Amino acid sequence: GIQVEQSPPDLILQEGANSTLRCNFSDSVNNLQWFHQNPWGQLINLFYIPSGTKQNGRLSATTVATERYSLLYISSSQTTDSGVYFCAVLYQGGSNYKLTFGKGTLLTVNP
Amino acid sequence: DGGITQSPKYLFRKEGQNVTLSCEQNLNHDAMYWYRQDPGQGLRLIYYSQIVNDFQKGDIAEGYSVSREKKESFPLTVTSAQKNPTAFYLCASSWGPNYGYTFGSGTRLTVV
Numbered sequence: 550g551i552q553v554e555q556s557p558p559d560l561i562l563q564e565g566a567n568s569t570l571r572c573n574f575s576d577s578v579n580n581l582q583w584f585h586q587n588p589w590g591q592l593i594n595l596f597y598i599p600s601g602t603k604q605n606g607r608l609s610a611t612t613v614a615t616e617r618y619s620l621l622y623i624s625s626s627q628t629t630d631s632g633v634y635f636c637a638v639l640y641q642g643g644s645n646y647k648l649t650f651g652k653g654t655l656l657t658v659n660p
Numbered sequence: 661d662g663g664i665t666q667s668p669k670y671l672f673r674k675e676g677q678n679v680t681l682s683c684e685q686n687l688n689h690d691a692m693y694w695y696r697q698d699p700g701q702g703l704r705l706i707y708y709s710q711i712v713n714d715f716q717k718g719d720i721a722e723g724y725s726v727s728r729e730k731k732e733s734f735p736l737t738v739t740s741a742q743k744n745p746t747a748f749y750l751c752a753s754s755w756g757p758n759y760g761y762t763f764g765s766g767t768r769l770t771v772v
Contacts, residue, residue, distance in 0.1 A: 553702075579757075579758050580757065580758050580759075582760060582761060584763075589765070590697075590748055590750075590765065590766045590768075591763070591765050591766070592750060592752075592763035593763075594760050594761060594762060594763070597759070597760035635702060635703070637703075637761075639757055639758065647705045647708065647718055647719070647757075648693070648705070648757075648761065649705075650695075650702035650703040650704075651702055652700075652701060652702045653702055
């Protein structure tokens with residue numbers, strides 16, 4: 550099956566700093582999503598981005614599908630950005646469709 | 661407001677018991693999914709359903725069962741055959757596999 554690797558595994562920032570999270574995947578994908586899991590466990594969909602660049606406020610994401618990676622940028626970080634960021638990709642094997650998750654990046658933003 | 665509702669938020673199971681986790685969505689999504697998350701880990705797919713009355717096994721289906729009798733509902737039963745059921749269970753839905761997923765708030769299951 551497809552492999553999804555996220556880096557770094559842990560990241561600690563001071564409030565106001567910028568950061569870049571990376572997601573590498575081992576095969577072609579039709580679907581790539583970034584999620585934020587808050588400390589209570591809720592997963593929020595940040596971006597659906599199989600290719601190209603999108604921006605939403607202080608967050609933006611870029612996927613270069615031909616080179617099999619995606620980047621999530623967080624600018625002017627806030628303490629509420631803390632949590633785990635997951636990248637997930639869709640692997641299409643025969644008639645099976647399943648979103649495969651990376652292990653996540655744990656982000657801690659200190660005041 | 662449209663969304664996904666999972667219940668209960670916390671569930672305790674005795675050894676040998678079956679328990680059922682509820683997942684209801686009012687987004688009119690066709691596809692629904694169940695994921696399991698263990699501490700410090702990513703999500704692993706248990707079962708998914710692309711349409712009513714049809715569902716497929718994911719990576720870790722052993723010891724679990726599901727049904728999809730209604731479009732809005734996709735309950736998960738954790739059977740006594742699941743040897744290590746303590747985990748955080750997340751339900752999701754989408755228009756289909758090539759669309760964004762919406763997740764519920766999860767159920768924390770603990771075996772006592």
